[in-house]
Amino acid sequence: MTQPLLNVENLHVQFKTRSGLVDAVRNVSFSVQQGKTLGIVGESGSGKSVSVYAVTHLLEAAGRIVGGRISYAGQDITRATWKTLRTVHGAAISMVFQNARAALNPIRSVGDQLCDVLRAYDRRLDKPTAHKKALDLLKAVLIREPEKRLDAYPHELSGGMCQRVMMALAIASEPALLIADEPTTGLDVTTQKSVMDLLHRIVRERGMSMILITHDLGLTSEYCDDVVVMECGLVVEKANPVQLFTDPQHPYTRKLVSASPTPTSRVQDLVDGENLLTLVEPRTPSVMPAGSAPILEVQNAVKRFDGGILAVRGVSFKIGHGESVGLVGESGSGKSTLSRLICRLADLSEGEIIFDGEGIGGTSARDFHKNALRRDIQLVFQDPHDSLNPRFTSFDSIAHPLRELDGLSGTALKARVAECAALCGLDASLLGRFPHQLSGGQKARVGIARAIACRPRLLVLDEPTAALDVSVQAIVLQLLEKLRREQGLSFLFVSHDLNVVRMMCDRTIVMRNGEIVEMGESRSVFSNPSSEYTRSLLEAILQVPQAERASGQEVRP
Amino acid sequence: MKNSTFSHILWTLRGNPVTAVAAVGLCVLACLAIFSAGIMPYDPIVSDVPNAMQGPSWAHWAGTDQLGRDVLSRTIAATRLDFLIALSAVALSFVVGAVVGSICGFLGGWLDRAVGRFVDVLMAFPLFVLAMALVAAMGNRLENIVIATAFINLPFYIRFARAEVNVRRNAGWVESARICGAGTWATVLKFLLPNILPAMAVQLSLNLGWAILNAAGLSFIGLGVQAPTPEWGIMVAEGARFISNGDWWLVVMPGSFLVVTVLFFNLLGDGLRDILDPRMRT
Numbered sequence: 001m002t003q004p005l006l007n008v009e010n011l012h013v014q015f016k017t018r019s020g021l022v023d024a025v026r027n028v029s030f031s032v033q034q035g036k037t038l039g040i041v042g043e044s045g046s047g048k049s050v051s052v053y054a055v056t057h058l059l060e061a062a063g064r065i066v067g068g069r070i071s072y073a074g075q076d077i078t079r080a081t082w083k084t085l086r087t088v089h090g091a092a093i094s095m096v097f098q099n100a101r102a103a104l105n106p107i108r109s110v111g112d113q114l115c116d117v118l119r120a121y122d123r124r125l126d127k128p129t130a131h132k133k134a135l136d137l138l139k140a141v142l143i144r145e146p147e148k149r150l151d152a153y154p155h156e157l158s159g160g161m162c163q164r165v166m167m168a169l170a171i172a173s174e175p176a177l178l179i180a181d182e183p184t185t186g187l188d189v190t191t192q193k194s195v196m197d198l199l200h201r202i203v204r205e206r207g208m209s210m211i212l213i214t215h216d217l218g219l220t221s222e223y224c225d226d227v228v229v230m231e232c233g234l235v236v237e238k239a240n241p242v243q244l245f246t247d248p249q250h251p252y253t254r255k256l257v258s259a260s261p262t263p264t265s266r267v268q269d270l271v272d273g274e275n276l277l278t279l280v281e282p283r284t285p286s287v288m289p290a291g292s293a294p295i296l297e298v299q300n301a302v303k304r305f306d307g308g309i310l311a312v313r314g315v316s317f318k319i320g321h322g323e324s325v326g327l328v329g330e331s332g333s334g335k336s337t338l339s340r341l342i343c344r345l346a347d348l349s350e351g352e353i354i355f356d357g358e359g360i361g362g363t364s365a366r367d368f369h370k371n372a373l374r375r376d377i378q379l380v381f382q383d384p385h386d387s388l389n390p391r392f393t394s395f396d397s398i399a400h401p402l403r404e405l406d407g408l409s410g411t412a413l414k415a416r417v418a419e420c421a422a423l424c425g426l427d428a429s430l431l432g433r434f435p436h437q438l439s440g441g442q443k444a445r446v447g448i449a450r451a452i453a454c455r456p457r458l459l460v461l462d463e464p465t466a467a468l469d470v471s472v473q474a475i476v477l478q479l480l481e482k483l484r485r486e487q488g489l490s491f492l493f494v495s496h497d498l499n500v501v502r503m504m505c506d507r508t509i510v511m512r513n514g515e516i517v518e519m520g521e522s523r524s525v526f527s528n529p530s531s532e533y534t535r536s537l538l539e540a541i542l543q544v545p546q547a548e549r550a551s552g553q554e555v556r557p
Numbered sequence: 558m559k560n561s562t563f564s565h566i567l568w569t570l571r572g573n574p575v576t577a578v579a580a581v582g583l584c585v586l587a588c589l590a591i592f593s594a595g596i597m598p599y600d601p602i603v604s605d606v607p608n609a610m611q612g613p614s615w616a617h618w619a620g621t622d623q624l625g626r627d628v629l630s631r632t633i634a635a636t637r638l639d640f641l642i643a644l645s646a647v648a649l650s651f652v653v654g655a656v657v658g659s660i661c662g663f664l665g666g667w668l669d670r671a672v673g674r675f676v677d678v679l680m681a682f683p684l685f686v687l688a689m690a691l692v693a694a695m696g697n698r699l700e701n702i703v704i705a706t707a708f709i710n711l712p713f714y715i716r717f718a719r720a721e722v723n724v725r726r727n728a729g730w731v732e733s734a735r736i737c738g739a740g741t742w743a744t745v746l747k748f749l750l751p752n753i754l755p756a757m758a759v760q761l762s763l764n765l766g767w768a769i770l771n772a773a774g775l776s777f778i779g780l781g782v783q784a785p786t787p788e789w790g791i792m793v794a795e796g797a798r799f800i801s802n803g804d805w806w807l808v809v810m811p812g813s814f815l816v817v818t819v820l821f822f823n824l825l826g827d828g829l830r831d832i833l834d835p836r837m838r839t
Contacts, residue, residue, distance in 0.1 A: 018568075345732055369738045379736045387729030391751045404738035450737065 003074055004031035005177055005209050006055065006093075012067035013047075013054050024050045024063065025233045032177065037203060037210040039224030039241070041217055041256070043469035044440065047233040048213050052179055056093055073176075094175040096199070098182040100162035104154040110165050111150030114138070117172045137168040142198055159331070160191035167199060171206070178203060181213045188330035188496060193540040196223055215469060217260045218542030221245055229253050245544055259474035261499035262544050263526070267481045270474035294318035295356055295490050296342065296458055302350035303337050303514075311337040313514040314351070319458065324484060324491040326505030326522060328498060328537070334514035339460050339494045343379045344368040355458070375405040378456035382463040384443035388435040394421070394446045395431040398453055405454050416453065423486075424449040424479060441472035445479070452483060459484075460492045465500065477504060498541055502526050510534050569831045576828025579821040586818060590637040599627035601634035601787045610799070613806055620806035622792075623799065631787040632810045638788050639818070642699070643768040646706035651761055653707070654714020659745045659753070661715070662722030669719070676712045684709040688771060692780045702781045706771050710764055717760055721753040755833040759826040766822035773815055789815045 013025040025047040032038045042048040053059050055070055057080070070078045072092065077084070097103040105113055114134035119125050125133075131150075138146035141164040154162055163183060170178055180199060184192040200223050203210045212224055220227045221241040229237040229244070229252065237250040248254045259270050296319040303312040312334045319325050329335040340346040342353060344365050353361040355373055363371055378401075381387035388397050398417045402408040408416060421431060426445040435443055444464065451459060461480065465473040481504065484491060495501050501508055501522065508525045510518040510533065518531045529535045570577040589596060599617075605625030613620045619628040661669040679687075691705035722745075725731060734744045773790030775781035782788040784795065789811040796807030 343736060345735060365735075366741065369735060369740050374736075374738050379733070381729045381733060383729055387733045389730040389734070389748055389752070392730075400734070400739070401737035404743070447733075450733070 002034070005034045005073060006211075007031040007071045008051070008055065008068065009070075010068040011051055011054060011065065011070065013050055013059065014064055014066050016062045016064075023233055025054070028068070028230070028233070028235050030228045030235065030238070032209045032211060033225075034176075035207050035209055036225045037200075037212060037223060039212045039214065039220035039227040040230060041214060041220055041227055042230035043215055043256075043471060045232070046230040048230045049181060050233075051230070052181070052211055052213055056095065056179065058095075092175055093177045093179060094170040094173060096163070096166050096170045096178065096180040096183045098185055100166040100183075101154055101157075101159060103166060104162060104169075106154055109151050109153055110138070110157070111135075113165075114150075114168060114172060117169050121173045133172075134168075137172055138165075140171070140202065141165070141168045143168075158191075159187055160195055163187065163195050164198070167195075167202065171202060171208075174206070176208060178208050178210045179213070180210060182215070183212075184219070185215075189498070189540040190330060190536060193542075199223075216542070217245070217256055217470070218544050221544050222542055229256070255471055259470045260544065261474075261497070261503055263499060263502065263541070265499070265503060267477055267503050271478055292320065293357060295321050295323075296492070297354040298338075298342065298351070299354065300351040301338065301341055301348055301353065301361075303334070303341060303346065304349040311514055312341065315511070315514070315516055316351075317509055317516065317519060319490050319492060321457075322484075322488050322490055323507065324493060324505045326501035326508040327492060327494045327511065328496065328501055328508060329511035330496065330537075332513070333511040335494050335511050336462060337514075338511070339379070339462050339492065342492065343377055343460050344371075344374075345379075369404070375401070375454040376457045378451040378454065378459055380447055380451045380459060380461045380464045383467045384440060384447045385435060385467070387447055388443060390435055393432050393434055394426070394438070394442075397435075397446055398431075398449045401450060401454050417449075420449040420453045421445075423452065423483065425475075439472075440468050441475065444468060444472070444476050448476070448479065448483070452487065452489075455487070456489070458490045458492065460494070462494045463496065464493075466495070466497075473500075480504070498526070498537060510537070566832050569828055573828045573831070575824050579824035580828070582817065582821045583825065586636060586814075586821070587640065589633050590640045593633050593637050597627075597630040597633050599630040601626060601631040602785055610804060612804075619810040620804075622795065622807055628792075628807060628810050631792060632789070632814055635787040635789050635792065635811065636814065638782065638786065639769050639772060639815075642703055642706065642772040643765050646703045646768045646772070647710065647761060647764050649703065649707035650710040650714050650764075651757070654711050655718045655750060655753070655757060656745075658715040658718025659722045659749050660741075662719035663726050663741065663745050663749060672715065673719075676715050679709075679712045685771065685774060688775060689778070689780055692775060697780060697783065699782065702772055702775055705775070706768050709771070710768065713760065713764070714757070717757060718753060721756050722749050725749060725752060755830050758829040758833050762822050762826035762829050766819035769815065769822070770819055 008031065009029050011025055011028045012023070015022045015024050028047070028051045030038065030040070040048045040052065050059065050063065054063075054065050059065075065078060068078070069076060104110075108116075111131065111134050114137055115127070115130040118130045118133050134150060135146055138149055143149050143161060143164050149157070149161070154165070157165065183199065184195050187195060196219065199210070202208070212220065214220060221244070224241055227239060227241050227244050228235055229250065231252045237244070237248070237253045239249070244253060245257055248257050261270070298318075299316050301312055301315045302310065304310055315334075315338060317325070327335045327339065337346065341348055344360065344363070347365050348361045351361060352359050355377065358373065360368070360371065360373055368374055392400070395417055398420055399408075399413055402413055402416055417431070418428060421428060424445045426442065426449055430438060430442060435446075438446065448464075464480070465476050468476060477500065480491075483489060491505070493501060493505050505522050507520065508522045509516055510525065510531070512533050518525060518529065518534050520530075525534065526538065529538060570580065603626070605621070608617075608621050608625040609623055611617055611621045617627050617629070619632065622628055622631070657672060661672045688705040688709050691708060692701050695701040695704070726749075731744060731748060734748045739747065772781065773788070773793070776788050776790035777794045779794070782791060784791055792811035793808050793815070796804075796811070799807055
């Protein structure tokens with residue numbers, strides 16, 4: 001084997017915290033070969049970012065490399081000074097960050113930022129040449145109308161475009177190694193696919209190596225030559241992606257693989273071993289019988305924002321009692337606005353919302369808290385952290401709707417909170433904790449416990465697992481399904497993850513530009529989509545190698 | 558929970574020794590204010606003319622004034638009055654300002670615009686002159702000093718609360734309050750106010766120092782508290798007449814109390830924020 005481009009041996013990084021020294025990364029070794037792509041997969045807190053940030057000396061002040069050796073092209077850079085690094089950085093290693101919009105300077109135009117980078121590595125470059133090179137870079141990352149975009153500011157570009165600009169900046173210095181830290185997290189599926197395809201192509205064409213840090217196993221299967229799986233600061237498995245999916249060795253990898261939803265997975269298979277659903281009666285097909293009254297009916301809903309922008313343009317659909325309906329679309333499709341309208345957080349511009357035979361669209365969002373139906377429509381928020389009052393303990397958060405809507409207090413309140421916490425698998429000892437003392441999954445459980453506290457009939461789930469790790473997502477999805485079966489809830493499940501919706505929902509609605517483009521039973525929508533748009537969404541889903549098609553050795557030629 | 562709160566305070570103070578010094582200093586001053594009757598060596602009001610204008614001695618540590626009253630006793634007695642004025646004025650402006658500012662920030666609209674312009678007008682005045690005018694107009698009484706001091710502090714609280722609420726009004730937990738059935742008032746009082754408290758505590762502490770200066774300033778120019786009531790501002794004003802004769806001790810004691818108190822309040826601010834923010838606890 002030839003000498004690897006980057007070699008990390010027994011890396012050990014410590015962080016100084018209030019409760020003493022914490023080992024963020026222990027004994028981590030990996031190497032990147034010239035022209036190859038290495039994936040580093042792990043959930044939050046696994047140390048995947050820390051180990052790579054140590055390579056680029058981007059650790060924050062509290063972090064320190066206490067052991068191990070990092071070498072780049074044979075040169076030891078473990079304790080290199082900034083001056084030596086400067087030649088290595090950028091010129092040899094550059095980075096693509098997670099949130100491109102935040103990583104770009106908001107007050108300088110795209111062209112200026114590109115020229116800054118170009119001229120930082122080549123002082124002799126004059127302005128017109130730099131400008132021309134910047135234009136070439138924008139063309140290389142396939143930005144439409146690159147001449148116009150040179151003068152654009154980051155806020156004028158979409159998320160996907162910002163990520164392309166970020167990539168242009170990263171390749172401006174013609175590095176040999178590109179580090180991409182969750183480059184597509186937060187982007188739509190179709191955007192994710194085009195951005196990743198482009199990144200992959202650029203890396204191949206220029207003979208660069210890449211480290212792809214991600215929590216998404218699917219991404220590594222499509223774009224990486226080798227994968228390193230990390231858990232709690234340790235490397236637990238190294239393999240090529242096909243082997244990783246078809247024959248995972250370590251229990252943690254097995255857990256991750258089974259927790260990642262695929263087109264064929266079922267909710268009950270997501271979690272290895274313990275299965276919440278075995279105790280619950282499998283649901284009878286709950287597609288609405290013809291002629292029965294729906295629990296929710298949306299008639300011609302229109303939402304017009306100030307300035308005349310139409311976010312929702314005349315949407316109509318029904319949800320039956322006990323039915324689970326998926327609402328799918330990319331950002332800007334109006335699905336979030338629609339769910340806010342149904343939850344009565346925003347006012348309709350036109351149309352009507354009928355809940356169990358009663359019109360609720362006429363009551364203004366500001367006054368809806370007094371409505372008797374408030375308790376029947378509850379919402380599980382997208383970001384479990386953002387949706388909990390930082391100054392409320394878990395108990396207070398779950399108790400809040402019970403106090404406001406049911407007027408409970410004293411022992412009755414305590415009993416009901418404990419009951420809801422138990423239903424959601426939230427340990428009673430966690431009830432006294434504040435949100436920042438809970439993990440993501442625990443916060444999600446608090447949010448769900450709060451939503452079901454008043455025994456609602458319709459639960460609107462606004463991307464309830466988008467901010468969670470896959471293994472936590474698996475548990476939360478099972479929990480939601482269990483609650484639905486036990487409590488006879490109806491779900492409106494808003495999500496951009498088609499595999500999740502396919503698994504969780506009887507019927508699916510596909511939205512685009514504020515309109516419904518397709519609606520029908522999930523099975524038929526996913527197997528035989530009638531609209532071009534749904535088809536493009538389905539094509540963008542990452543294909544994960546399955547046991548039966550393990551033969552393909554070459555990954556994405 | 559109680560225990561962890563206490564240990565959290567200790568931890569914060571250990572990390573900020575300056576805050577610890579300020580906190581201890583303010584505790585001492587507060588004790589002086591509360592137990593002044595027992596601590597003062599002499600009666601602060603009764604004059605003792607034969608002993609007038611004595612320099613510092615073992616009998617009178619800080620000397621005596623033009624009527625023979627013990628300067629140290631008068632300074633200690635004044636602590637209570639000055640703290641009382643500052644605390645009640647700041648409490649008043651904090652409560653009114655935080656509620657008005659939060660409501661404006663949360664609801665926006667015409668109310669927000671109207672209050673915003675009112676605050677702009679208020680801030681365009683030289684505030685001390687405004688306080689003078691208010692006391693002069695309402696009458697020279699203790700409660701009017703408190704009201705005037707509170708009033709000129711009000712714009713800062715309204716603006717601050719409004720800005721802090723504004724950045725939080727669209728947070729998920731505010732929307733969740735609505736979903737859980739909380740009306741506008743419940744959302745503002747139970748959700749938003751407690752969350753902006755840590756940031757406001759800093760403002761609060763800085764303002765306490767400022768309010769004391771303001772009260773002392775008002776009585777220095779003859780508005781506000783009247784002689785013979787012991788008050789730092791009056792004491793400095795009276796002492797200033799004799800300073801050209803070389804009788805420096807009349808102003809040194811009340812003046813340094815004033816400086817030290819204001820300094821302590823200013824230093825306390827940062828530590829207070831750390832103590833009150835639940836996210837700083839682990």
